Amino acid sequence: MQNTKSDKVSFNKLNLIGTELAYIEQAIDGGHLLGGGTFANACEEWLRSNLGAKHAFLTHSCTAALEISAILSSVGPGDEVIMPSYTFVSTANAFVLRGATPVFVDVGNGDLNIDADLIAAAITPRTKAIVPVHYAGVACEMNRILETAEGANLIVIEDAAQAIGTVLNDDHLGTIGHMGCFSFHQTKNVVCGEGGALILNDERLHARANIIREKGTDRQNFLSGTVNKYTWVDVGSSYMPSELIAAFLYGQLKNSKSTNRTRRNKVRVYEILMEPLFSRGLLRPPGVNLSKEGNGHMMYCFAESQAIRDRLIKHLETKNIQAAFHYVPLHSSPAGLRYGRVGSNMAVTDWAGACQFRLPLYANIEEAEQIRVVEAITSFFK
Numbered sequence: 001m002q003n004t005k006s007d008k009v010s011f012n013k014l015n016l017i018g019t020e021l022a023y024i025e026q027a028i029d030g031g032h033l034l035g036g037g038t039f040a041n042a043c044e045e046w047l048r049s050n051l052g053a054k055h056a057f058l059t060h061s062c063t064a065a066l067e068i069s070a071i072l073s074s075v076g077p078g079d080e081v082i083m084p085s086y087t088f089v090s091t092a093n094a095f096v097l098r099g100a101t102p103v104f105v106d107v108g109n110g111d112l113n114i115d116a117d118l119i120a121a122a123i124t125p126r127t128k129a130i131v132p133v134h135y136a137g138v139a140c141e142m143n144r145i146l147e148t149a150e151g152a153n154l155i156v157i158e159d160a161a162q163a164i165g166t167v168l169n170d171d172h173l174g175t176i177g178h179m180g181c182f183s184f185h186q187t188k189n190v191v192c193g194e195g196g197a198l199i200l201n202d203e204r205l206h207a208r209a210n211i212i213r214e215k216g217t218d219r220q221n222f223l224s225g226t227v228n229k230y231t232w233v234d235v236g237s238s239y240m241p242s243e244l245i246a247a248f249l250y251g252q253l254k255n256s257k258s259t260n261r262t263r264r265n266k267v268r269v270y271e272i273l274m275e276p277l278f279s280r281g282l283l284r285p286p287g288v289n290l291s292k293e294g295n296g297h298m299m300y301c302f303a304e305s306q307a308i309r310d311r312l313i314k315h316l317e318t319k320n321i322q323a324a325f326h327y328v329p330l331h332s333s334p335a336g337l338r339y340g341r342v343g344s345n346m347a348v349t350d351w352a353g354a355c356q357f358r359l360p361l362y363a364n365i366e367e368a369e370q371i372r373v374v375e376a377i378t379s380f381f382k
């Protein structure tokens with residue numbers, strides 16, 4: 001049967017909670033749509049009280065949160081920042097914008113998170129920070145990373161873009177390092193189109209973060225009445241989301257536990273459906289149990305080679321199913337070659353960049369759609 005547009009299985013689909021329009025209407029009725037409004041404050045309060053974060057700053061993206069964290073780290077030309085190459089560009093770009101050099105370290109072949117064993121050897125006298133990325137919402141080895149960082153007096157900034165809601169030893173990811181950055185981009189579990197948050201664990205960074213997020217001005221002091229006019233006091237940029245975005249986000253945050261639970265269940269369905277393909281050795285499963293250890297952000301696995309992976313994604317396209325690879329490793333990208341350097345061998349990163357692919361996943365994906373996806377993958381191997 002010819003597939004029609006309507007039976008397309010998209011890689012990602014917007015998950016509406018049902019509060020969005022009412023809250024946006026409330027925001028409009030409030031008459032103020034700029035940043036720092038009632039809904040923005042409510043979102044920040046939610047992040048503090050539900051994640052156990054000391055300070056939370058809503059931003060217009062995780063990229064913005066990473067950029068603020070880079071400014072707060074006071075890194076500059078000549079400084080080095082250790083991070084995985086197997087990550088999204090913003091992890092590196094935020095520090096390159098300050099003139100610092102990303103030093104790329106390989107990931108482990110179990111969870112595709114930065115390999116804690118390789119970090120110490122990548123540290124030089126110029127190293128200022130480590131940026132672990134919690135890939136697929138699965139925790140990096142934070143205890144070991146913090147220990148290494150403490151020994152070398154380094155700042156730890158968690159790129160928790162994909163990791164809202166994952167808990168490691170009673171602590172939420174994103175609240176464990178000195179700083180943490182979340183994404184609420186449409187492709188994430190909790191969404192508002194484009195949005196993010198910066199979490200601060202260090203009291204001393206709080207005042208400066210307020211200034212950086214407000215275009216380098218002390219406007220927050222002016223609003224709270226501690227100065228009678230505001231002025232340019234530091235570097236900064238426009239990092240606030242509008243109240244419309246915060247209104248959309250608030251209901252999403254309040255419902256996030258349920259969203260994550262639903263998504264983890266969908267991942268579990270894939271794990272069961274894919275088992276015959278894994279046990280026949282046609283595809284390699286993830287090295288971690290994503291439905292248990294992750295937040296339901298992603299379901300991925302590995303083909304035997306890049307050629308097979310790419311042909312499989314094309315095959316799925318012909319069946320109206322969208323699968324996606326992840327990532328073109330940063331160390332071999334044109335900008336990565338120009339602005340960064342490698343700090344270890346990159347065997348796992350190169351392998352994962354070539355062979356990994358992600359299956360369609362969203363909170364409201366139906367089991368019938370998941371069955372169709374796995375049947376289409378199975379038909380590729382026949």
Ligand SMILES: Cc1ncc(COP(=O)(O)O)c(C=O)c1O
Nearest residue numbers: 061062063088090161183184185
């Ligand atoms: C690991 C990681 N870091 C940073 C980002 C950037 O997030 P945003 O799109 O909110 O700027 C993403 C987004 O995909 C990501 O996956």
